[in-house]
Amino acid sequence: MSGLGKLGGRAWLVTAAALLVLLMVNAVLQPNFLEPSVIQSNLTTFLPLVLVAIGQTYVILGGDIDLSVGAIVALVNVVTVTVIAALGGEGTAVIVGLLVGMGVGAGSGLVNGLIIAGLRFQPIVTTFATSIVFSGLALWVLPQAGMPVPEPYWRTYAGTILGVPTVYVIYLLAFLLAAFLAARPFMIRLKAVGGLRTAAFQTGLDLGRLRVSAFALSGLYAAFASLCLTGETASGDPLMGQTLAMSAISAVVLGGTALAGGVGGALGSVLGAWVVGMIGSVIFFAGLPFEYQTLVQGLIILAALAGGVLVTRR
Amino acid sequence: MQPILRARDISKSFGAVRALEKARLTVERGEIHALLGANGCGKSTLCKIIAGTVALDSGEVLIDGEAAALGSPRLAEEQGVALFYQELSLVPQLSLGENIFLGREPRNALGFTDRAAIQCETEALIARVAAVAGTGFTPDARVSDLSPDQRQLAEILKVLARKPKIIIFDEATATLDRRQVEVFFDILRELKAEGVSSIFISHRMDEVFAIADRITVMRNGETVAEFSAAETDRYAVVYAMVGETGAIAASVRDHEPLEGDARLVVDGVRSTRLGPVSFVAKRGEILGLGGLQGQGQKALLSGLFGAEPFHVGRVTLDDVDVTARRPADAIAHRIAYVSGDRGRDSALPGRSILENTAIASLVREKRHVIPGAQFRERFADVLTGLNTRYAGLDAPIGSLSGGNQQKVFISRWLSPAPGLLLLDDPTKGIDLGAKGDFYLLARKLADEGATVIIYSSEDSELLSLCDRVLVLNGGVITADLQGDRLTPFELTRASYGDAA
Amino acid sequence: MNRFADHAKNPLLISSIAILALLVIGELVSPGFARGDQIVRLLTVSAILGIAAAGQNLVILGGREGIDLSIGAVISLGAVIAGNVMNGSNAAIPLAFAAACCAGFLIGVVNGLGVTYLRIPPLVMTLGMMGVIQGGLVVLSRGVPSGNAAPALMAFVSRSAFLGIPGILFVWAAIIALMALVLKRTRFGWSIYAIGSNENAAVLTGLPARRIRVLLYGLAGLFGGFTGVCVIGYTGNSFISVGDQYVLPSVIAVVIGGTSLSGGAGSYTGTALGAIALILLQSVLTTLNLEFWGRQVIFGVTLLLLMLLYGRQARLRV
Amino acid sequence: AETFTIGLSNGWVGSEWRTQMIEEAQAAAKAWADKGVTVNVVVQSANVDVQGQIGNVRNFINQGVNAIIINPNSPTAFDPIFAQAKAKGILVVATDAEVSSKDAIYVGIDQKGWAMKSAEWLANALGGKGNVVTINGVAGHPANQMRVEGYTEVFKKFPDIKILNEANANWDQAQGQQTAQTLLATYPDINGIWVQDGMAAGTWRAIMAAGKQKSIVATGEIRKDFMDLWSKEGLTSGASVNPPGVMASALNVAVLKLQGKEFKDDVFGGVYGNAIYIPIPFVSNDNLAEKLKEAEGKPGYWSVTDVVSIDDAAKFFK
Numbered sequence A: 001m002s003g004l005g006k007l008g009g010r011a012w013l014v015t016a017a018a019l020l021v022l023l024m025v026n027a028v029l030q031p032n033f034l035e036p037s038v039i040q041s042n043l044t045t046f047l048p049l050v051l052v053a054i055g056q057t058y059v060i061l062g063g064d065i066d067l068s069v070g071a072i073v074a075l076v077n078v079v080t081v082t083v084i085a086a087l088g089g090e091g092t093a094v095i096v097g098l099l100v101g102m103g104v105g106a107g108s109g110l111v112n113g114l115i116i117a118g119l120r121f122q123p124i125v126t127t128f129a130t131s132i133v134f135s136g137l138a139l140w141v142l143p144q145a146g147m148p149v150p151e152p153y154w155r156t157y158a159g160t161i162l163g164v165p166t167v168y169v170i171y172l173l174a175f176l177l178a179a180f181l182a183a184r185p186f187m188i189r190l191k192a193v194g195g196l197r198t199a200a201f202q203t204g205l206d207l208g209r210l211r212v213s214a215f216a217l218s219g220l221y222a223a224f225a226s227l228c229l230t231g232e233t234a235s236g237d238p239l240m241g242q243t244l245a246m247s248a249i250s251a252v253v254l255g256g257t258a259l260a261g262g263v264g265g266a267l268g269s270v271l272g273a274w275v276v277g278m279i280g281s282v283i284f285f286a287g288l289p290f291e292y293q294t295l296v297q298g299l300i301i302l303a304a305l306a307g308g309v310l311v312t313r314r
Numbered sequence B: 001m002q003p004i005l006r007a008r009d010i011s012k013s014f015g016a017v018r019a020l021e022k023a024r025l026t027v028e029r030g031e032i033h034a035l036l037g038a039n040g041c042g043k044s045t046l047c048k049i050i051a052g053t054v055a056l057d058s059g060e061v062l063i064d065g066e067a068a069a070l071g072s073p074r075l076a077e078e079q080g081v082a083l084f085y086q087e088l089s090l091v092p093q094l095s096l097g098e099n100i101f102l103g104r105e106p107r108n109a110l111g112f113t114d115r116a117a118i119q120c121e122t123e124a125l126i127a128r129v130a131a132v133a134g135t136g137f138t139p140d141a142r143v144s145d146l147s148p149d150q151r152q153l154a155e156i157l158k159v160l161a162r163k164p165k166i167i168i169f170d171e172a173t174a175t176l177d178r179r180q181v182e183v184f185f186d187i188l189r190e191l192k193a194e195g196v197s198s199i200f201i202s203h204r205m206d207e208v209f210a211i212a213d214r215i216t217v218m219r220n221g222e223t224v225a226e227f228s229a230a231e232t233d234r235y236a237v238v239y240a241m242v243g244e245t246g247a248i249a250a251s252v253r254d255h256e257p258l259e260g261d262a263r264l265v266v267d268g269v270r271s272t273r274l275g276p277v278s279f280v281a282k283r284g285e286i287l288g289l290g291g292l293q294g295q296g297q298k299a300l301l302s303g304l305f306g307a308e309p310f311h312v313g314r315v316t317l318d319d320v321d322v323t324a325r326r327p328a329d330a331i332a333h334r335i336a337y338v339s340g341d342r343g344r345d346s347a348l349p350g351r352s353i354l355e356n357t358a359i360a361s362l363v364r365e366k367r368h369v370i371p372g373a374q375f376r377e378r379f380a381d382v383l384t385g386l387n388t389r390y391a392g393l394d395a396p397i398g399s400l401s402g403g404n405q406q407k408v409f410i411s412r413w414l415s416p417a418p419g420l421l422l423l424d425d426p427t428k429g430i431d432l433g434a435k436g437d438f439y440l441l442a443r444k445l446a447d448e449g450a451t452v453i454i455y456s457s458e459d460s461e462l463l464s465l466c467d468r469v470l471v472l473n474g475g476v477i478t479a480d481l482q483g484d485r486l487t488p489f490e491l492t493r494a495s496y497g498d499a500a
Numbered sequence C: 001m002n003r004f005a006d007h008a009k010n011p012l013l014i015s016s017i018a019i020l021a022l023l024v025i026g027e028l029v030s031p032g033f034a035r036g037d038q039i040v041r042l043l044t045v046s047a048i049l050g051i052a053a054a055g056q057n058l059v060i061l062g063g064r065e066g067i068d069l070s071i072g073a074v075i076s077l078g079a080v081i082a083g084n085v086m087n088g089s090n091a092a093i094p095l096a097f098a099a100a101c102c103a104g105f106l107i108g109v110v111n112g113l114g115v116t117y118l119r120i121p122p123l124v125m126t127l128g129m130m131g132v133i134q135g136g137l138v139v140l141s142r143g144v145p146s147g148n149a150a151p152a153l154m155a156f157v158s159r160s161a162f163l164g165i166p167g168i169l170f171v172w173a174a175i176i177a178l179m180a181l182v183l184k185r186t187r188f189g190w191s192i193y194a195i196g197s198n199e200n201a202a203v204l205t206g207l208p209a210r211r212i213r214v215l216l217y218g219l220a221g222l223f224g225g226f227t228g229v230c231v232i233g234y235t236g237n238s239f240i241s242v243g244d245q246y247v248l249p250s251v252i253a254v255v256i257g258g259t260s261l262s263g264g265a266g267s268y269t270g271t272a273l274g275a276i277a278l279i280l281l282q283s284v285l286t287t288l289n290l291e292f293w294g295r296q297v298i299f300g301v302t303l304l305l306l307m308l309l310y311g312r313q314a315r316l317r318v
Numbered sequence D: 001a002e003t004f005t006i007g008l009s010n011g012w013v014g015s016e017w018r019t020q021m022i023e024e025a026q027a028a029a030k031a032w033a034d035k036g037v038t039v040n041v042v043v044q045s046a047n048v049d050v051q052g053q054i055g056n057v058r059n060f061i062n063q064g065v066n067a068i069i070i071n072p073n074s075p076t077a078f079d080p081i082f083a084q085a086k087a088k089g090i091l092v093v094a095t096d097a098e099v100s101s102k103d104a105i106y107v108g109i110d111q112k113g114w115a116m117k118s119a120e121w122l123a124n125a126l127g128g129k130g131n132v133v134t135i136n137g138v139a140g141h142p143a144n145q146m147r148v149e150g151y152t153e154v155f156k157k158f159p160d161i162k163i164l165n166e167a168n169a170n171w172d173q174a175q176g177q178q179t180a181q182t183l184l185a186t187y188p189d190i191n192g193i194w195v196q197d198g199m200a201a202g203t204w205r206a207i208m209a210a211g212k213q214k215s216i217v218a219t220g221e222i223r224k225d226f227m228d229l230w231s232k233e234g235l236t237s238g239a240s241v242n243p244p245g246v247m248a249s250a251l252n253v254a255v256l257k258l259q260g261k262e263f264k265d266d267v268f269g270g271v272y273g274n275a276i277y278i279p280i281p282f283v284s285n286d287n288l289a290e291k292l293k294e295a296e297g298k299p300g301y302w303s304v305t306d307v308v309s310i311d312d313a314a315k316f317f318k
C-alpha cells in the first residue's frame, strides 16, 4: 500500500482539499446544506457523472480516451426503456432491461476497444466517430423522448433498499467494483500500458486485452450511469448525456489521473466529479446573475484544472 | 549435447533496410556467449526476434532442439527466454517492484495483487546489487526517479526475476561504472553456475574478454565468425567485426603538453548536483572529464551548454562571457553539444536526414528561409566527410544505424566549426569503426582551434583521446591528470577517491 | 502488395480518391450534384472548415498531444466581435478582421502559456478555455447588438469574385500555399516539425520550443478568429454558438488529411483535402433521402473507414 | 405584501432568443411590484444536459422556492423530480416545450400548432401544389418532433404537395444554410422550403445565392435582422412566432396561481393534458411593416415577442 500512497497520494489530496473548500463555502451559502435529504439529493445529482468518470479513468489510465460515453449513455437508456416496455413492464422485464442495458454499454465499449486496440485507430477520432454511430442508433431505437419506465423502477431508485437509500447502495457497489479492480494485477498492468506502451509490450503484457477491457469497463460504467439517469428521469431520451464525456474527462483530470496515462486512479475521479458538481451548486447559491454563471463556472474549472496540474507537478 | 539455443538463417528487413541476412547464433547450455558487431549490424534485432518482440521474415529458432514459438514476448518468456532491452523495458510511472513483477504479479488467495510479496521479493533481488546501487534504490521508488545506471540495474533485476534459462543482455553495461560491472559479472557467473545461458552484447572489448566463453561476431546483418574466447585475441575479433577494409583507430593522443593561453575559463559554477567547479582550458585542448558515473560530469556539460543552467558562477570563452541560460545562448557563442543519448537528446524521429542535420545551422546563422541546393550540398559534404553511410538527404533519420545517426548529429555542429565542443559520452553504443572516425574528428577540430570537453564512461577512451583529464567526485574536481600522471592507474585511483 | 501499401499511406492520394469517389456517388444519387457552381459552393463551406483546421493542424503538428478544443468558441467569439465592429459597414471590414484575429490570437496565447509554462495537458486547457469563452460570450452578447456582416464581406464569402469563384476561395488557396511554404521552406516550419518530433532534441539545437508552441496556439486562435469573420460573412449575422460545429470536424479534417495526432508529421495540404472530403461526405448524406439516424450511422462508419487507411497508430511488433 | 420566490431554469444558452426569454421574465417579475406583489426570481441558465437541469431543479427545491419555471431539455425526464417538487408544495410550470409530468403545468405555445400555421401558409403560398423540402432542428428533440408532426399533418392534406427531402441542421444557422445549398443543388425543381427558426435566415441566404428568391417561397423567422432583410429584398415569406415572452407569460400565470387562485376547469389541453396554450402570432408580408415598426430601435437579435399580460392570464382562472 505504501507505494500506492506515494504515487497517487498528492494528486487526489489536492482535489480532496478543493472539495472541502467548496463544501464549506456551500455550507455557508446554503443553510440547509448539511441536512441528510439535501446531501442525498446532491449525491444523487452527481452520481451519473461519478460513474462515467470512474469508467473513463480506466481508459485514460491505459493511455486512451473515450469521447463516446455520452452517446453510450443515450443508447443504453433507449434500449433499456424499449426492452422493458416490450416485455410488458413487469418485475422481470425490468431485470431483463437492466441486464440488456449493461450488455449494450459493455458491448459498445467493446466495439470501441476492438477498433482502437485491434485496428490501431486513434482513440480521440475513433470514439468521436463511434459516438456519432451510437447516437444514430439511439435515434433509431427511440426516435423521440418518451416511453416511461414502470413506477417501481424509479420509485426504487429514489427510495431505499433495505432501509439504505438506493443511491448510496449504488455508490457502495460502484466503489466496491472500483476497489476490486484496483486490487487486481489488472490495474498495475493497465497503468503500464498507459505509462509506456512499448515497455508493457516487451514485458509480455497482453495490450489488446487490457485496452479492450478498459474500454469495456468504460462502456459498462456508462451503462450504470445511464440506468441511474433512467431511474432519475423515468423515461427514454435519445439525446441524453451529451455533455457527459467532456465533464467526465475534466473530472478524471481533476482527480489527478494523468491524461497521458499511467498515473492515477478511480477514487480521484470520484472526487473530481464531486468537485465539478459542487462548483455548479456553489455558483447557484452564491446568487450570481445568470449571464455570469457560465463564465464563472468556466473560470473556476479552468483554475481548478490548472491548479491541480500545478500542485501535483514535481 | 543439444545447444540450448540455435538460431538459423534469420532474415529481417525494415522496409528498405536489411537488418539481418541469414544470421545465425548458437548458444550452449550454461555458457556466457558474447555477441559482437558494429553499430547497426543487427545484434539487437536478432535478440528481439528471439525474444518475440520483432517478427522475423524467414529462418528458424530452436530452443532445446525444438522449434520455438516466436509470436509474442509472452511466448518467449514461457519458453524460458528473457531479454534485457538495450533501450530498457521499464515503465517510468510504476515503482521498481511493480516493474520487476509486471505481468507476473504475486497474488493472494483472493486473486488480488500481493503487495507485501512484491515488496519482500523485490528487496531480496535488490540485495544482490545493493552495494553498488546507490541511494533511493528501493522497491517503491518510482522508476522515473532513478538515475540511468539504477534503471539499468533495475532492468537486470527484472530479467533475473523471470528466472529464465536463456538471458540476453543487450548492452546491459552501457551506463554502468566499473564497480557495477563487477557486480553484474558476479551475477553472470552465478547464473552460469546454475546452468543458465547468457548472451552478452557489449562494445567494450575488455568486458567481453573478461567474461565471455565464446564469441559470435556479426557484420552487416550476417554472422561472420565464431570464436572460443580462450583461443582468440582482440585483434582477431576486431578484425572480424570491421572486415578487411576497416581501419582501426590507433591512439591519437598527443603526449606533448599543450602550449598557449587559457581560453575557456570556468569560474565557480554550481548547480544542483555540481560544484563549485573552476578550471581553465586551452585552445586546441581535448579535456576529459573522468570519474565514476554520476559525479557531476553531465551536469557540468549541460550547464556549460545552458541546458541545465548553473545557479552561480561565470564562464568565459576568449574573454567573452558565455554563461548560458539556455542552449540558444551557448549556440550563439559557437558552443556545440553532442549527447550519447541520441533518442532523447538528438534525434528528430520521422524527419529527414537533412532536417536533422541542418536545423542547428539555421539557428546559428539566423536564417529564416531554407536556402536551396547549395545548402543541401554543404551538408552532404559534411556527412560524406564523416564517412556517413546514408541513402539520401531526404531519407528519414530512422533509416540509419545508431553509429551513422550519431554522425548526423555531430555534423549538425560542424558547419561552421564550433569554438567549444561538449561531448557527453558521445560514443555510447557506437561501434569501433565509427569510434575511430570520431576520435580523428575530435582531434582534427581541436587542431583547428576548438576546445573539446569530453565525458566518457570508458576510461580507455579518455586515456587515448585526451590531453588532460579532470576527475570529478561528488560534483567537485578532485584531480587534474596530465602528462605522466595520465595513466589508467592514476585515473582509477582518482575516480575512487579516498574510498578506493 | 508492398507498393500498394506504400501508396495507400499517402494521405494526399487517399483524400483525393475519397473526394472523387464522393463526387461520383453524389452525382449518381442526384444528378447535378457535381455541377460546377455547386462544387464552388461546397468548396466555400470547406474553406471555412479548412481555415479553422489550419490552426488545429499547427497545434497538432507541434506535438505534446497538441489539440485546440476551444477553436469553436474562438470562432463564435470572432463572429460576435466582427459583427459588433462591422455592423453592416464595409469600411469596418478590415477592422473586424483585425479585432477578431487579435482576440483569437490573445486567447490562443493564453492557451499556449497554460500548455507550455503551466504544463496543463492541451485537451484540458483548451476544454476549460472553451467554457470560459462561452461564458464570456453570454456576458458579452447581452445588451450589446450582435451586429451584421457588411455586404462586401458577404460577397467575399458567397459571391463570385472572378470566374464564378468567390474571394474566400482565393484566400484559402493563398493560405494553403503559404502554409506549405512556411512548413516546408522556413525555419519556423522546420521548427514546428522538430518540436513535434522531439522537443528535447529541438531545444538542444537552440530552438525556443516553448515560445514556438505558445505562438502555435496563438496562431490557432488567430485562424479561429479569422474563421469567425468568414462565418459571419457566410451567415450574415452572428450568434453565440456559431462555432461549436467546427470543433471536432477540424480535428477530423486534420487526421484524415494524414497529420499524425502525435505530432511531427503531416501537411496542411492534406488537411485541406480532408476538410473538402468531410464537407462532401456531409453533403452527399444530405442528398440521400434517409432517416436522420441512417445518415448518422453512415457518416460515422465512413469516418471509421477513412481512418482505416491512414489514421492509425504504429504497430508495436514490427 | 405578498412575496414569492420563483426559480427560472434554462438549460441552453446558445441563442439570444433564450437570453431575451429570461430578460422578459425578469421584467415581468418586476412589473408585479405595481400590484403590490414582490416576485424574486432566481435564475439558473447554462448549457446543461438533462441531468444538469435536474440538478438545477434540485437546487431550487433545496433553496425552498415557491415556484419553478423551466424551459425543459426533455419532455419526459422530469417526471420524478417534479413529483418531488410538488411533494414539497412547489408549483412547477414548464414553458416553450411541453412536459409529460402530471405534477407540472405547461404555459406556452403549441409547437405543433406553430408548425401547422406556417405549413398552411406555405401550402397556400404554393397554391396547394409543388415540391417541398424541410429543414429541421435536432432530430429526437421534442419540440422538433412536434413540429415535424405538425407540418406532416398539414402537407398530407395537400395531395399535390410532395416532400422531396427532410434534413436536420440542428437549429444552427450556418448548418441550415449549408444544408439548403446542398438541397437546392440536388433538387433543381424545389418550389417551397419549410424551415424552422434561425435556420430560415441561412436558408434564405442560400436561396438568394442561387438567385431563386423570386421562384421559391420559404418560411422565415422573427429576428429583427431577418425581417429587415425580408423587407429589403422583398421576399415572400411567413413566420409563426414563438415569442420569447413565453417565460414571462408562464410567470404571470404562476404568480396568480401562487396567490391562491383556481384554474378554470377547461383551460388545460395539449399532448399531456396539462398545457395552457397561448396565442401564436404570425408574421407574413401582410403585417411585416407593422412588426418592423415594433422592432424599431431594438438590436438585430431581438425577436418579435408577445406576453400574456397579467389581466389576460387572470382569464385562465376562476
Ligand SMILES: Nc1ncnc2c1ncn2[C@@H]1O[C@H](COP(=O)(O)OP(=O)(O)OP(=O)(O)O)[C@@H](O)[C@H]1O
Binding pocket: A185, A186, A213, A214, A217, B103
Ligand atoms: N478488466 C477486467 N474486467 C473484468 N474481468 C477481467 C478484467 N481483466 C481481466 N479479467 C479477468 O480476470 C481474470 C484474471 O485476469 P488477469 O488479467 O489477471 O489474467 P491472468 O489470469 O493473470 O492471466 P495471465 O497471467 O495469463 O495474463 C481473467 O479471468 C480475466 O478474464
Ligand SMILES: Nc1ncnc2c1ncn2[C@@H]1O[C@H](COP(=O)(O)OP(=O)(O)OP(=O)(O)O)[C@@H](O)[C@H]1O
Binding pocket: B014, B017, B018, B019, B037, B038, B039, B040, B041, B042, B043, B044, B045, B046, B086, B398, B399, B400, B401, B402, B403, B429, B430, B431, C318
Ligand atoms: N524498428 C526499426 N525500424 C526500422 N529500422 C530498424 C528498426 N530497428 C532496427 N532497424 C535497423 O536495422 C539495422 C540493425 O539494427 P540493430 O538495432 O539490430 O543494430 P545493433 O547491432 O543492435 O546496433 P547497435 O550496436 O547500434 O545497437 C539498423 O540499420 C537499424 O537502423
Ligand SMILES: [Mg+2]
Binding pocket: B043, B044, B045, B086, B170
Ligand atoms: Mg543494439
Ligand SMILES: [Mg+2]
Binding pocket: A206
Ligand atoms: Mg493476464
